[in-house]
Amino acid sequence: MDYLDLGHEEQAKNLPRHPLASHGVWSLGSWGLPAATLSFVSLAVFAVVLLFLQVTAGRRALFRLPFDSLLLALPGALLAWFLLYRCRGRPGRHFPRYWLLFLALFATLLVVWAPFADLGLVHALVTATLAAALALLPRLLRFRPDSRLTQGVAPLCLLLVLLAILPAAGWVASRSIGLQADHVEGLIRRLRYAAAEVTDVAAYDWSRFADAPDASAEQVGRLAALSVPSLIRDPEVWDVAAVLGRDDELGEAAEELLDALVAAVDPTVTPKTSAVSEPAAWWDPVAREWQASARFPRWSAIAGSYHRELGRLLGELEVGDSAAESAPLLALDGVYKQRRRTFQEALEPTLRSWSDHWMVFTMPRPATLVGRAGMPLAELLGTPLVAAGEPLAPANLWRLLRLPLSHARELNGKTTGCHPRDYLFGADEFHRLDCYAYAPGSGDGAELRVEMRLVYGRRGERSLTPKELPSEVFFLFPIPDGESSTAFRDAVMNDLAAAVRILWPGRLMAADTSGSVTNGFALVDGGQTLQVHRPVVDPYYGDRNALVVRAELTS
Amino acid sequence: MSQDHDETQNTYDWGGDESHVLPSTARKREAETPRPEAEAGGEAAPTAWEAADDDGPILVSRPEPAPPEPVPPEPMPTARPAPPEPAARRSAARLPRAVPVDNGTKAAAEKVGIVGGKAVGKSYLFQAMVYRTAAGDQSGALTYYLDQGATNLYSWTQSGQERSTTLKDFVRNYEQWERLDQTSILTQRWYRLRLGYRTGIFGQQRSTLDIEFFDGSGEGFFQRPIDDETEPIWRDGYLEARVMVFCLPLWVAFPRSGLSADDLEERDDVLTGFQQVVQNYTDVREKYGRTSPVRTILALTMADDRRTALTKLQDCWVKSFLKSPRTYLRQLRKGRGVARYLDNARRVSEAVRHEFSETRDPMVGRIPSSLEFRGGEPWLIPVSAIEGSRLRHREEGHVDADTWRRLGPPIPVHVELPILVTLCERDNALL
Numbered sequence: 001m002d003y004l005d006l007g008h009e010e011q012a013k014n015l016p017r018h019p020l021a022s023h024g025v026w027s028l029g030s031w032g033l034p035a036a037t038l039s040f041v042s043l044a045v046f047a048v049v050l051l052f053l054q055v056t057a058g059r060r061a062l063f064r065l066p067f068d069s070l071l072l073a074l075p076g077a078l079l080a081w082f083l084l085y086r087c088r089g090r091p092g093r094h095f096p097r098y099w100l101l102f103l104a105l106f107a108t109l110l111v112v113w114a115p116f117a118d119l120g121l122v123h124a125l126v127t128a129t130l131a132a133a134l135a136l137l138p139r140l141l142r143f144r145p146d147s148r149l150t151q152g153v154a155p156l157c158l159l160l161v162l163l164a165i166l167p168a169a170g171w172v173a174s175r176s177i178g179l180q181a182d183h184v185e186g187l188i189r190r191l192r193y194a195a196a197e198v199t200d201v202a203a204y205d206w207s208r209f210a211d212a213p214d215a216s217a218e219q220v221g222r223l224a225a226l227s228v229p230s231l232i233r234d235p236e237v238w239d240v241a242a243v244l245g246r247d248d249e250l251g252e253a254a255e256e257l258l259d260a261l262v263a264a265v266d267p268t269v270t271p272k273t274s275a276v277s278e279p280a281a282w283w284d285p286v287a288r289e290w291q292a293s294a295r296f297p298r299w300s301a302i303a304g305s306y307h308r309e310l311g312r313l314l315g316e317l318e319v320g321d322s323a324a325e326s327a328p329l330l331a332l333d334g335v336y337k338q339r340r341r342t343f344q345e346a347l348e349p350t351l352r353s354w355s356d357h358w359m360v361f362t363m364p365r366p367a368t369l370v371g372r373a374g375m376p377l378a379e380l381l382g383t384p385l386v387a388a389g390e391p392l393a394p395a396n397l398w399r400l401l402r403l404p405l406s407h408a409r410e411l412n413g414k415t416t417g418c419h420p421r422d423y424l425f426g427a428d429e430f431h432r433l434d435c436y437a438y439a440p441g442s443g444d445g446a447e448l449r450v451e452m453r454l455v456y457g458r459r460g461e462r463s464l465t466p467k468e469l470p471s472e473v474f475f476l477f478p479i480p481d482g483e484s485s486t487a488f489r490d491a492v493m494n495d496l497a498a499a500v501r502i503l504w505p506g507r508l509m510a511a512d513t514s515g516s517v518t519n520g521f522a523l524v525d526g527g528q529t530l531q532v533h534r535p536v537v538d539p540y541y542g543d544r545n546a547l548v549v550r551a552e553l554t555s
Numbered sequence: 556m557s558q559d560h561d562e563t564q565n566t567y568d569w570g571g572d573e574s575h576v577l578p579s580t581a582r583k584r585e586a587e588t589p590r591p592e593a594e595a596g597g598e599a600a601p602t603a604w605e606a607a608d609d610d611g612p613i614l615v616s617r618p619e620p621a622p623p624e625p626v627p628p629e630p631m632p633t634a635r636p637a638p639p640e641p642a643a644r645r646s647a648a649r650l651p652r653a654v655p656v657d658n659g660t661k662a663a664a665e666k667v668g669i670v671g672g673k674a675v676g677k678s679y680l681f682q683a684m685v686y687r688t689a690a691g692d693q694s695g696a697l698t699y700y701l702d703q704g705a706t707n708l709y710s711w712t713q714s715g716q717e718r719s720t721t722l723k724d725f726v727r728n729y730e731q732w733e734r735l736d737q738t739s740i741l742t743q744r745w746y747r748l749r750l751g752y753r754t755g756i757f758g759q760q761r762s763t764l765d766i767e768f769f770d771g772s773g774e775g776f777f778q779r780p781i782d783d784e785t786e787p788i789w790r791d792g793y794l795e796a797r798v799m800v801f802c803l804p805l806w807v808a809f810p811r812s813g814l815s816a817d818d819l820e821e822r823d824d825v826l827t828g829f830q831q832v833v834q835n836y837t838d839v840r841e842k843y844g845r846t847s848p849v850r851t852i853l854a855l856t857m858a859d860d861r862r863t864a865l866t867k868l869q870d871c872w873v874k875s876f877l878k879s880p881r882t883y884l885r886q887l888r889k890g891r892g893v894a895r896y897l898d899n900a901r902r903v904s905e906a907v908r909h910e911f912s913e914t915r916d917p918m919v920g921r922i923p924s925s926l927e928f929r930g931g932e933p934w935l936i937p938v939s940a941i942e943g944s945r946l947r948h949r950e951e952g953h954v955d956a957d958t959w960r961r962l963g964p965p966i967p968v969h970v971e972l973p974i975l976v977t978l979c980e981r982d983n984a985l986l
Contacts, residue, residue, distance in 0.1 A: 006819070006916055007812025008864035013909045015868060016899040018875040019969075020886050023898070030894040033699070034985045037894075084756060091700045091752040091762065091984050093890065101756055139986045144850065145975055146901045146934045150985055151894065 029151035035087075035096040037154030038139055043099060045161050046132035052166055053124035053173060061120050061243045064176040069114040069126045076130035077107035083136050096139075103132055118236075127172075131165040184241045184250060187231050191253035194226045194313065195260040201306075202264035206271040209302055213295070216271065216302045223309035228257070228316035235326035247328040254317060254332055258339035261314050267349045267356070271303040273446055274355035274417040279436045280448040281478075281541050290541040300438065300445035304362040307350075308444070311363025314343055344370065354383045354394070355417020358438045358446050374439070377492065380450065381499035385415045385435055394435065394452045395499030397530055397551050398506075398523065400473050405456050406466035408433055429464050430457035451476040475549040478540050485537045489547050493518040493535060496549065500532075522554075529554045665981050666767045667973065668793040669854075670836065671802030672828025673773030674821075676856035676940055678738055680802060681746065681768050683940035683967035684974060686726040688750055693884045695971040696893045697750075700984060702761060705751020710744050729941070730964035732949045740775030745792075750974070754982075766977055767792075778828040781835050789839040798850045798977045799836070801926055803829050805855040805869075805937050806862035808919050809910055814862060826918055833925050840928065848930035850980055852973050853922065855907065858937035859944070859968070865910060865937075872903050873939050873968050880966045900936060900972060907935040934976065939968040 016023070022030075029037060054060045065072060080103045087100060107129045114122055138153050149156075201219045209216035231237045232254060241247040264270070273296075280296045283289075318340075323333035347370060351360045357375050360366060367373045381395035392399060392411070411433065412420045418435040433454040438446035453474035457464055475496070479488045497517040501508055504523060511520030511534060523530040531554045540546035671677045689706045692698050708722050746768045754762040769792045771777055776785055793799065807825045814822070858873045876883055886892035914920045926933040942965055948954060954962075978984040 006810060006822075007814070008809040008910065008914055010809070010865050010867055011906070011909055011913050012865075012867040013906050014902055015871050015906050016902050018871055019883055019899050020892060020895050021871075021899055022895065023902075027895060027898060030898040031891050033890040033894050036890045038986070087986075088756050089754045089762065089982060090986065091754055091978065091982055093699065094758045097756060097758055141986060142983050143979070143985050144931070144934075145897045145972070145979055145985065146904055148901065150901075151898045 027151070029153065029155045032154075033092065034143060034150055034153050035090060035092055035139065038136055038157060039096040039099040041154045041158045041161075042103070042132040042135040044158060045135040045165070046103075046128045048162060049128040049131045049165055049169060050124055053127060053169055054121070057243050058177050059120070059124075059173045061239055062177040062180045063120045063123055063173045064118070064180070065123050065127070065172060066175065069118070069123050070111065072130055073107065073110040073114045073126045076126065076133050077104065077111045079130070079133040079137075080104035080107045083133065083139060087139055100136065103129065103136075107133065127165070127169055131161060131169075134165070135161045180237075180240045181244055183231060183237060184244060184246055187229055187237065188246065188250050188253045190227075190229060191232070191250075191257050194228065195253070195256040197222055197226055198257065198260035198264050198310070198313065202260070202266075202269050206269060206306075207275060209271040210276045210295075210299050213298050213302060217298070220302055220305045220309065223306065223313070226309070226313060228313060230316075232317065232332075233319055233322050233329070235322050235329050238326040238328040238332075242328055251328060251332050251335070255335050255339070257313070258317060258336060258343075261310055261317075262339055262342045262346055265307070265310050265343055265346045265350075267346070267353075270350070270359075271299075271306050272350075272353075272356045272359070272416075273300050273303050273436075273438055274353065276300075277419075279419070279434070279451070280438065280446065281451075289539070290546075292541045297441075297443070297445045300441070301443065303356075304359055304440065304446060305444050307359040308362040308364070311366075311369065314340065314369075315364050349387070352383060353387070353416045354380070354385050354435065354437050356438075357383070358440050358449070362440050362444075377450075377495040378498040378502075380437055381496060382502055383437075385418055386411060387414070387416060393499075393503060394437075394450070394473075394475070395496060396503040397473055397500055397532070398504050398525060400454055401470050401530060401551065401553050403454065403470060404466060405431060405464055405468040408454060408456065408470075425457075425459070428457060428459055428462060430455065431464055431468075432456065448476075448478050469553070472550050472552040475547075475551075476538075476540075477547040477549070479537070479545045479547055481544065485545060485547065489535050489537070490516075490518045492547055492549070493520075493532075496532070497521055527555070665764060665798075665977055666792065666796035667977050668796040668799040668836075669768055669802065669973075670771075670777055670793070670799065670832050671773065671854075671856075672778045672825055672832055674737060675773065675802040675804055675807075675825060675829070677773065677802050678770055679940035680800070680854060680856060680938065680970060681770060682726065682729045683965070683970040685722065685746075685748055686729050686964075687967050687971045688748065688974060689722045689726065692888055693881075695884060695887050695969075696896055696975050697971045697978075698884070698888045699890055699893050700752050700975075700978060702751040702753055705749075705761065705763070707749040709747040709749070711746075732941070732946055732959075732965060734946065734950065737774075738770055738772045740772045743769070743771050743776060745769050750978075752978075762982075764978060764981060766974065769793075773828065777832045777835070779835075780831065781838055785835075786839065789835060790843060793836060794839065794843055794845055796849065797847075797980045798852065798973065799926075799928070800852045800854050800973045801829070801833065801933070802854045802856050803922070804857040804860065805865060806857060806860045808855060808922065809864045809914065811862055811864040811866075818862060829922075830918070830925075833922075837925075837928075846929060849928040850930045850976055851926040851928060851933040852976060853926055853933045853935045854973065855935065855937040856940065857943060859939040859942050861944075865907075868903065868906065868910075868937060872899075872937055876968045877939075877942065877966055900934075900969070903937065904935045907937065908932070911935070934972075936969055936972050938970050938972070940970055941965040941967065 031037065032040065052059075053063050080100065084100045084104045087097070090096070110122070110126050110129055114126055135157055138157050141149075141153075143150050143153065201222050204216070204219045206216070238247055238250070241250045276296065276299045278293045278296055278299075280300070281290050281292050284291045317336055319329055319333040319336055323330045347360055351357050351370055357380070360370055361374050363369055378395075382393045385392050385394065392403070392415075394400070408431070409420065411418070415433075415435065417437065418433050421432045421434060423430050423432070435452045435454075436448060437450040437452075439449040441447040451474075453476075454470050455472045455474055456468050456470050458471045477488070477492050479485050494517060497508060500521075500523065504525075507524050508517070509522045509524065510517055511522060511532070517532075518535075520534040521532050523532075530551060532549065532551045535547050535549045537545050538548050669677050669681055685706075685708060688694055688697055688701065689708075691703045694701055706722065708725055748766045748768065750764045750766070751761055752764065754760050769788065771788070771792075776788065779785055781789060804825060807822045807829075810818070810822055858869060859877070863869060883892075883896075887896060908923060911920055911923050923933055923935065945962075945965070949959060975984070
């Protein structure tokens with residue numbers, strides 16, 4: 001070529017073969033215009049993220065955002081609506097605008113739904129929707145037709161969003177699964193620990209608990225420190241455990257605790273007020289007044305708390321209505337109900353104990369546990385003093401007043417909450433069998449509800465013979481604070497008369513013309529009359545009064 | 556208007572048929588014919604058909620003895636050369652209104668400056684753009700966006716009266732391969748091309764893009780240094796334009812070896828005129844302190860012209876399209892086709908930029924950088940508004956009328972890309 005010739009020498013560098021030529025992998029982003037490719041990328045991101053978070057059973061059930069899902073759903077919806085607003089004036093085909101409209105509406109639905117559904121699917125949908133909206137962010141940019149980004153923005157966006165979202169979602173999923181696995185593991189550990197603690201506390205020598213009240217209180221404190229997490233009733237936790245393959249283990253741990261509770265409530269191993277040597281109050285013959293025991297409140301508090309904590313733990317294991325929501329939870333509910341019946345059976349001796357029945361009523365919701373909220377007085381007065389053998393109840397006045405002294409002495413050790421006493425009053429010999437029944441007090445302990453004395457000996461009779469019959473049956477009913485003595489008297493006398501009627505089917509007559517038993521009543525059996533005298537109100541300890549009722553054979 | 560032509564039309568070898576080459580004697584005679592502009596001192600009149608080499612005829616211009624006729628209000632003036640224009644007639648009173656009266660539409664007009672020197676094909680380019688956008692589902696890269704049947708055209712006469720222009724009338728001459736007059740200062744006018752497309756959340760809302768174009772005289776306006784008369788048009792017509800299309804024939808930038816003296820002389824004229832146009836635009840921006848970014852496109856017109864050295868580029872970018880236009884137009888209806896088309900347009904632009912960097916002519920080499928107005932590098936697009944060799948053959952009467960009708964209308968190549976750029980600038984159409 002002549003150096004003066006201005007003719008150009010064509011370089012022809014990287015020319016396409018024709019206007020619509022493909023360039024293989026380098027045409028990756030040219031399968032659509034950016035609005036469409038970004039919409040497809042957004043759709044793909046939505047699908048990939050959702051699939052990523054739902055592909056395994058673990059993630060499907062356990063994926064949870066580390067915060068309220070609304071905190072992610074709301075920005076997702078706002079971003080989608082903002083994009084829809086900004087892109088509403090763009091020309092072009094329908095797919096990009098319809099996808100954006102769908103995304104905005106779906107994100108709004110999630111905002112409404114998320115607060116009410118703490119499900120793995122909802123959390124995954126919220127995450128996928130936000131990721132899909134983020135993938136559309138480049139639509140806010142402005143590209144020119146000759147920009148490399150026109151072809152590259154969609155693949156680049158897909159890569160960047162997935163690189164940002166998937167590891168983060170994976171991390172959250174792992175953390176979420178780890179946290180929930182920890183929850184299950186923690187729940188199993190706590191249940192097993194509680195079972196071990198209950199077993200250990202029950203193994204304590206409670207027969208001598210009154211001798212070591214500090215150590216005994218410490219044992220009860222161990223029970224009080226236990227609790228069953230409410231997660232045990234959460235169907236989702238059981239689903240999580242099932243996903244992790246630990247539902248059987250969790251069920252076994254709960255069953256272990258139930259078994260331990262049933263064993264711990266066995267009356268042969270429990271602390272009892274009937275076992276203590278000192279009643280709640282006693283008559284001081286020197287000071288001629290009632291004295292409150294300084295030690296009884298603590299003893300009764302130990303015994304009451306022991307039962308209360310066992311009842312609480314049993315209640316905390318109750319599955320309730322949520323059982324129907326999960327098969328493993330339903331199985332646990334079956335086990336619970338079976339163990340609960342066993343627990344109730346184990347409580348039955350205590351409930352039928354004249355002196356110790358009150359401990360059952362320290363348990364939470366006794367009405368559902370034993371069918372009543374408290375022991376009716378009439379029923380209490382009909383409760384046998386002896387666990388087996390003698391049908392000897394405080395209301396069985398005929399039987400008591402005809403009980404020879406020798407028989408009374410033989411009851412020593414067989415009765416619950418009765419204390420025999422021999423004493424001299426002047427030169428006269430007396431014998432008494434003092435029996436105490438309690439009720440749950442205002443605090444942790446118990447307070448005296450009824451004291452019954454079977455009194456042998458009379459003034460002027462120097463000595464007692466084995467065939468000596470009781471001179472009287474003495475009842476003392478402390479009047480509850482704030483209750484009218486008259487009303488209390490009426491209630492007590494009516495209950496006593498009712499209890500007597502149950503145990504003795506003979507005639508019962510009112511002591512006066514009123515026809516009411518509240519002023520006393522009499523029982524006639526052949527030639528003998530048993531007189532229940534008009535009750536009197538005597539001072540009790542402190543500011544309290546007590547109702548005193550005496551019964552004796554008059555002829 | 557129709558593009559219902561058959562691709563078999565391309566079986567006729569227009570450019571390489573030696574039988575259509577003008578006799579050398581005729582060429583010589585025509586070359587010796589004095590140019591009217593030299594005589595009248597006015598705008599360049601058509602000169603002659605000249606063959607660049609023996610391979611075939613090349614359209615440069617054509618002498619036209621017919622006297623000037625009154626400028627019709629519409630359609631676009633065609634088939635008649637502009638008369639030599641006396642300097643005395645160049646008055647502001649004869650310039651059309653710079654800012655057309657709005658016809659009531661609420662859509663803001665998007666000004667697109669299509670500028671260039673004399674005989675670079677500005678009017679053909681605009682005519683081809685209108686033809687392409689009005690072609691329904693054969694609107695090339697715009698088919699994806701445009702609402703069919705929503706295209707309209709308005710023009711402003713010298714009195715400033717706006718009236719709707721029938722598209723069919725406007726493009727009829729284009730379809731019939733009628734040669735356009737060179738735009739004289741008397742026939743300058745404004746055009747507003749209104750394109751409709753769907754927007755809105757549900758895609759049911761119709762929006763319009765109004766593109767304003769000033770069909771100015773290359774010699775009487777664009778190449779003329781700015782003075783009191785031309786400045787208002789530069790100011791009102793181009794300062795607000797976000798997209799500027801600078802027209803320069805591809806062969807002028809990249810001539811092949813062995814061009815005739817006339818071709819070289821013409822090349823020098825066109826290049827000089829182009830530089831003056833760029834200078835005018837730069838000056839008016841500076842004078843009015845405009846710093847807003849302007850997207851520039853260097854439309855390398857007449858890309859089918861055989862006088863260019865970029866034959867490989869011509870083959871792959873222009874001739875391949877001309878060989879099977881319907882195939883390409885069909886693929887361009889889809890987003891995938893448009894995306895691939897833009898990808899290749901970018902590659903072609905980069906290739907042309909590389910050619911600019913390798914050119915021997917320093918005047919040419921600095922053209923891309925001179926077109927940067929804070930809007931980034933210019934997009935370099937070889938385009939063909941009308942196939943020059945066919946136009947020449949028709950005018951020479953080598954083909955009978957029946958054959959000509961069968962062969963169909965011209966095939967504009969890549970002329971819609973500036974409109975796509977405008978759509979992107981205004982409505983961010985790609986995203």
